[in-house]
Amino acid sequence: MANKLKISELKSHLNELNQKELINLITELQKYSKDAETYLSVKFLGEAAIQEQHKQAKKEILDEFFPQKGFGKLRLTNAKKAITNFKKLTQDLYLTTDLMIYYVEVGTEFTNTYGDIDLRFYNSLLSMYEKAIQECERDRALYENFKNRLSTIVHEASGIGWGYHDELEDLFYSNKYELEEEHEN
Numbered sequence: 423m424a425n426k427l428k429i430s431e432l433k434s435h436l437n438e439l440n441q442k443e444l445i446n447l448i449t450e451l452q453k454y455s456k457d458a459e460t461y462l463s464v465k466f467l468g469e470a471a472i473q474e475q476h477k478q479a480k481k482e483i484l485d486e487f488f489p490q491k492g493f494g495k496l497r498l499t500n501a502k503k504a505i506t507n508f509k510k511l512t513q514d515l516y517l518t519t520d521l522m523i524y525y526v527e528v529g530t531e532f533t534n535t536y537g538d539i540d541l542r543f544y545n546s547l548l549s550m551y552e553k554a555i556q557e558c559e560r561d562r563a564l565y566e567n568f569k570n571r572l573s574t575i576v577h578e579a580s581g582i583g584w585g586y587h588d589e590l591e592d593l594f595y596s597n598k599y600e601l602e603e604e605h606e607n
Contacts, residue, residue, distance in 0.1 A: 464511055476517045479504040483525050487532045494532060496539075498546045501525055505550075515557060519564060522554040523571050530578050533586075544586040551575065551590060555597050565599050 427435075436444065451458045463471040482504035487494040505525060509518040529547040533539055555572065558565035576594050579587040594600065 461511060472512045472514055472517065475508055475511060476514075476521070479508040479521055480524060483521065484528055487528045496532075496543065498543070502546070502550070515561075516564060516567070519554055519557045519568060522550050522557070523568055523575070526551045526554070526575055527571065527578075530575055530582070533582050534578060538583045541584050544582075544584045548586065548589050548593070552593055555593050559598050562599060565597070569599075 436447075439447065448462070452462050453459075460471075460475065464475060483501045485494075486497050486501040489495075502525070505518065505521045508514075508521060512518070526547050529543070533543075551572075554568070558568055558572070572594055576587070576590045579590050581587065595604075
């Protein structure tokens with residue numbers, strides 16, 4: 423796209439504006455773009471806005487599996503996009519990991535409610551579970567916070583086909599903290 427403004431050009435233009443013009447530009451941007459409004463809310467309102475975005479992302483995930491009306495559409499890309507957007511917006515590792523685990527919990531609950539789905543579905547859940555485990559392995563406190571939920575997912579997946587339960591079990595019991603605990607006992 424030839425008419426796309428580069429960051430260096432944007433900075434040059436912004437440097438030419440006075441404070442009032444910058445304020446007007448930013449307020450126009452907030453009115454024009456929902457994403458900009460959300461970003462600015464998180465930036466200036468802090469924790470309250472982050473909690474609201476977390477709540478919204480959880481709702482978006484849940485709605486793909488268990489909407490208020492009708493049946494889940496299982497648009498997994500939409501549910502994963504809610505997690506990705508939250509992470510980009512907030513950089514909150516704890517709440518992002520919470521969303522990853524929530525995605526797998528709800529997906530597992532969906533299967534236990536409606537029966538086996540397909541390999542693509544389980545691969546998506548397994549991929550997210552693995553990402554959550556990887557995040558937890560970077561920080562023992564994070565792992566300790568989520569250990570019970572990660573373990574419960576493995577238990578709840580018992581009996582689900584496509585190798586889903588076996589892979590969850592392998593991922594959970596092969597993380598470094600579980601291996602350390604096993605060696606200590």
